[in-house]
Amino acid sequence: MGVIKPSLPKGTRDFLPEQMFRRQFVLETVRETFERYGYAPLETPSIEKLSVLSGKYGDEGENLIFKVLRRGTGLEKLLRDESEFVVNDFGQLVDEALRYDLTVPLSRVIAMHQNELTFPFKRYQIQPVWRADRPQRGRYREFYQCDIDTVGTPSMLADAEAASIVFEVLSTLGFQNFKLKLNNRKLLNGLLNACEIAGSQATSVFIAIDKMDKIGLDGVRNELKASELSSTQIQTLLGTLEIEGDPESVLVKLTDDFGDRDPQLLTGVQELQEMTACMLELGVPIDAFSIDLHLVRGLGYYTGPIHESVITEPNIGSLTGGGRYDRLIGMFLGRDIPACGTAFGIERIIDVMSQLDLFPKQTNGTQVLVTAFEPSTRAASLSFAGELRKAGLRVETYFEVCKLKKQFTYAHKKHIPFVATIGPDEASRGVASFKDMETGEQIVADPMGVVQRMVEKQGVGSS
Numbered sequence: 001m002g003v004i005k006p007s008l009p010k011g012t013r014d015f016l017p018e019q020m021f022r023r024q025f026v027l028e029t030v031r032e033t034f035e036r037y038g039y040a041p042l043e044t045p046s047i048e049k050l051s052v053l054s055g056k057y058g059d060e061g062e063n064l065i066f067k068v069l070r071r072g073t074g075l076e077k078l079l080r081d082e083s084e085f086v087v088n089d090f091g092q093l094v095d096e097a098l099r100y101d102l103t104v105p106l107s108r109v110i111a112m113h114q115n116e117l118t119f120p121f122k123r124y125q126i127q128p129v130w131r132a133d134r135p136q137r138g139r140y141r142e143f144y145q146c147d148i149d150t151v152g153t154p155s156m157l158a159d160a161e162a163a164s165i166v167f168e169v170l171s172t173l174g175f176q177n178f179k180l181k182l183n184n185r186k187l188l189n190g191l192l193n194a195c196e197i198a199g200s201q202a203t204s205v206f207i208a209i210d211k212m213d214k215i216g217l218d219g220v221r222n223e224l225k226a227s228e229l230s231s232t233q234i235q236t237l238l239g240t241l242e243i244e245g246d247p248e249s250v251l252v253k254l255t256d257d258f259g260d261r262d263p264q265l266l267t268g269v270q271e272l273q274e275m276t277a278c279m280l281e282l283g284v285p286i287d288a289f290s291i292d293l294h295l296v297r298g299l300g301y302y303t304g305p306i307h308e309s310v311i312t313e314p315n316i317g318s319l320t321g322g323g324r325y326d327r328l329i330g331m332f333l334g335r336d337i338p339a340c341g342t343a344f345g346i347e348r349i350i351d352v353m354s355q356l357d358l359f360p361k362q363t364n365g366t367q368v369l370v371t372a373f374e375p376s377t378r379a380a381s382l383s384f385a386g387e388l389r390k391a392g393l394r395v396e397t398y399f400e401v402c403k404l405k406k407q408f409t410y411a412h413k414k415h416i417p418f419v420a421t422i423g424p425d426e427a428s429r430g431v432a433s434f435k436d437m438e439t440g441e442q443i444v445a446d447p448m449g450v451v452q453r454m455v456e457k458q459g460v461g462s463s
Contacts, residue, residue: 011133011141018415021365026173026350027126030146033169034124037161039148042123044105050097056104056328058300064131066098066141098130102147103301103325103341110151110339111332119152126346137316140347147322149341151329156271159305159324160278162342166309166320167284169344174358178311178319180289182247184272185302185323187254187293190265191240194258195233205229209241210296217242220294241293247276250291268304275305297321301328307342314355320344361415365394367454369411370432371421372398380427384420387447393454411437418454 008014015023031041053065070093099105102125110121126146133141148165150158163180170178188209192202208223215223217238224234243253251269259266272291280286297306304324311319322342330336353359370385372378381397388395396416398407404421411419420432426444434450435442436457443453 009141011135011139013140013142017365022354022359023346023350025359026346026353027144027146029172030169030344030346031124031126033165033172034146034148037122037148037165039122039124042106042109042125043127044099044102044109044125046099046128047096048099048105048108050095052108052332053097053100053104056301056331057100058298060298061100061300064133065100066130066132067094068096068098069093070095099127100131101129102127102145102343103149103328106147106149106151107329107332107339110329110337114333120158121151122148123151124148143345143347146344146346147341149339151339152337154326154338156274156305157278159271159307159340160275160282162322162340163275163289163307164279164282164284166307166342166344167288170309170319170349173349173353174356175311175319175352177313178288178309180284180307180309181292181295182272182276182289182305182307183292183295184268184305186264186271186304187268188296190262190268191237191258194261194265195236197229197233197237201227201229205237206296209294210298212241212294243293246286247272247289247291250293271305297323301325303327305340311352314352316348316352318345319349319352361417366396366414366416367393368395368418368420368450369407369414369416370395370397371404371407371419372401373404373421373423374401377422377424377427380430381422384422384430384432384447388420388450391447391451393451408435408437418450420450 047068128142129145130142133139135141148162197205204227208220212220243250251273254269302323303326306323308318309320320342324340326338327336329339368388370381385395385397408419417437419435422432426432431444431446434445
């Protein structure tokens with residue numbers, strides 16, 4: 001049998017222990033924040049019916065859905081050269097797909113379990129999703145999403161709470177130079193109505209506006225010209241999109257310019273005014289968010305406020321994104337249910353935290369290594385380790401008796417901050433020689449003395 005060359009599919013990764021500890025640190029921070037706001041956990045299958053996912057993500061998203069080849073298609077016969085295979089309908093090949101996001105599965109859950117849930121229903125979900133994307137920096141084919149959603153209320157406080165949680169999570173993780181960008185699909189639709197842009201032209205305009213950060217104002221202008229908009233339409237549209245200032249002044253300017261021209265735009269402005277007022281009441285500082293009129297968000301199911309968080313350095317794109325989708329659940333239920341939420345790009349958050357060195361020195365690994373001094377002290381060493389674990393510490397015991405230098409090297413390579421050694425003298429007294437690997441300080445202490453010393457040391461303590 002030949003040797004199989006180990007490799008990974010493009011856009012996927014292995015996570016070694018040190019990386020996993022960092023991921024767990026971020027995910028636990030996120031999870032703890034979600035639960036403090038009253039969100040409950042939910043999980044859904046990795047595979048959904050293709051009919052559930054199709055038609056929800058726009059043209060670009062549709063092309064990125066990972067389809068699952070159904071069993072019994074007859075293709076296996078082709079591999080054996082036994083027969084011809086004719087496909088009369090796409091459904092003969094595919095009727096399921098890997099989960100593309102967490103919002104559409106949530107909508108299916110609401111439709112299927114509405115009588116078992118209490119509304120407003122607040123849930124969080126942390127699971128992998130898959131997209132047949134072109135892998136690049138910060139973009140993968142398999143990655144985790146962390147979503148929070150509130151279903152069953154039209155209140156702008158729900159939208160504000162989602163954005164406020166984004167601010168709290170990113171601040172807790174150590175991010176400083178980030179901004180929450182806000183907009184509203186009603187506002188954008190109303191602006192296009194006021195400019196007499198509709199139908200396929202409206203779709204082209206949204207696609208062009210969404211590229212503003214990538215191709216700049218001149219690039220957007222060229223795409224609008226290609227969509228056959230008049231010079232007046234382009235001038236009005238781009239002039240409006242470039243309105244800047246604090247949130248209230250931007251919204252007042254829009255009201256003055258368009259409030260009597262389109263009621264949908266006015267509704268969008270009013271929703272953003274209420275949302276931003278709630279954000280301030282929730283403790284989000286005024287300089288942490290802005291109204292960004294060329295924020296579109298590509299997903300086709302948004303119906304109201306939309307928002308993203310971006311950092312300026314390194315420039316890796318958005319870290320979170322979400323909004324209100326009051327009609328999506330109705331596609332499964334036959335009647336609309338208001339809903340809103342946001343998704344955290346955990347992979348990007350972790351990548352950027354690594355670049356900015358935001359992780360603590362030790363996130364969740366072993367705190368103490370108990371060495372193997374000699375066979376006669378093994379029982380004492382294992383007992384000592386057991387007492388430390390009962391006190392809530394994460395403790396390893398070295399398996400083989402060997403030179404202490406080798407064992408200390410092991411602790412150093414694994415970034416274990418403390419090493420306890422128990423020789424015959426220490427075993428007779430129920431203590432250990434305890435070394436701080438960072439400072440080199442050594443003490444002799446019983447298990448509770450070790451615990452106390454670790455709690456006193458900043459950043460290291462019991463679980």
